[in-house]
Amino acid sequence: MKKLKGEWLDLLKTLLIVLGVFLIIRTFLFLPIVVDGPSMKPTLHNGDQMVVNRFIYDIHEPDRFDVVVFHASEKKDFIKRVIGLPGEHITVKDDQLYVDGDEVEEPFLQERKEHMPSYQTLTNDFDLEQLPGGYETIPDNHVLVLGDNRNNSTDSRILGLVSMDKIIGKASLVYWPLDRFQLIHD
Template sequence: MKKGLSLKKIWQENKSFFIFLGLMLFVRAGVADWYYIPSGSMEPTIEVGDRIFVNKLAYDVKVPFTDISLTETGSPARGDIIVFDSKAANNRLIKRVVGLPGDRIAMRNNVLYLNNQPLHYSGDDEDQQEQLGEVLHQIHIDKTGSPLSSFDTVTVPEHHVLVLGDNRNNSADSRVHGFIPMDEIIGKASHIAYSLDNDNAYMPRIARTFQALE
């Protein structure tokens, strides 16, 4: 009896906190969340130490704490940056959508071909801008080269997307793990929530706070 009274007292004294905690868990599970970026595969767009805000309602509504989709709210577009749980990689990854179902994609010496047409590039040898449909974004190409810099034409199957990292020669993406099933996508990365400089005593990078991702 005393134990029951003790638990009731704890609930009464901390009810607001528990409700707030429950709402936070619900929101993070089904609406929006943020993720730490541990690698440089999306540099220069996303840097190591960035915490990324992810919209989990961008493409569908899921039952909180599950992968069960209730209804679709949209579909990935070329240029979207997505977070997904990759079964092939056994890891949670963040990459850029390059190919949609039915697209024919190839890469020759780091030049992407979309449906037999090369994308437009500008900039110097390593830091370039890539025009992917309506999305103009930065990519980095290591001068040392990589076996990943070219691949033959592939066709993206239904209910899948093809993704690449913006750090083109240093990214384990669809060139390594294959096409990404739509049901593995968690949401769309839209902003940098905040950023800490790992090489400078984890000092905040103020200029990157809530910066929109392109």
Template sequence: MFVYDVFKTVTTVLGVAFLIRFFLIQPFYVSGQSMEPTFENNQYIIVDQVSYRLHAPHRGDVVVFKYPRNVAFSFIKRIVGLPGETVIVHDGEVTIINDQYPNGVSLEEDYLATRTSGEVRTKLGKNEYFVLGDNRPSSSDSRSWGVLPRHLIVGKVWVVLYPFDEFKTVHPPSYGKGL
């Protein structure tokens, strides 16, 4: 009887762990400097895989996604442009054109250490996002490889888990002007 109880308990625990790992949250390892200073190289993060089944991604969310040019690789970036918007990167600034701001509005990105390089103008279609790394000079992102289709988004970064002294929950920034 004891062996059966242990087997039943272990099976239940493993089943619950499997369901959580594959359907609710997923751990990822940050490799590289493209999201510094928000996320550092060698940090472990937890990604929420449920939120975007309930609602669309928001501007400022940090997401993990499958790289559009090779889905064997996962990237981490910040969403700055939403479906239907036009994103302009010019003269160090990111400008958003949408129904609310038909003449465009510049994002107030206080979390950046350096200005945004490059010259890009992209009109986003349905279910397309424009993503950028927080360390813009060291980031391969929508400026170089184009838009991110929604179906490639794995989930929203929820927490920095390790190193333990850097534990924190992740919240999107405020861009001002109702963005």
């Protein structure tokens, strides 16, 4: 009887340790998220389940084209792609991204652009000054984000620039559904 009681205590201790490790990982390192809406198609689809790396931006700042999750409001988190970084001026003209006046390719949009009618654009023209806030350059600790589905995305063109303290983390991996399993890359 004592042996059985000891085995149950060992099992309970093991379960508590596993639960504690799980909570630490989930709270500080990785967070599961479900994509809600079409704004990141074709990269991410509505209902995709993914892992967000919560600690990466404690190590370094976001890079251009990182896919990030951020608090858009107190009740809603959004998933978008970082397009502009602090100190930069962003313009989109004739479906071409310009950073500080230099053309920058967006390879993740190429396939979509190729399948669009010639009279249609994926991204309407804009300058940074036309966005909420009217900035000439992106201020420190802020980024400009856009959805990959530019015609159907609530992003910096509407919300304004995103403060770094609103960013939860970087999207790392789609794990469900299995046929969409993929690492998220730039």
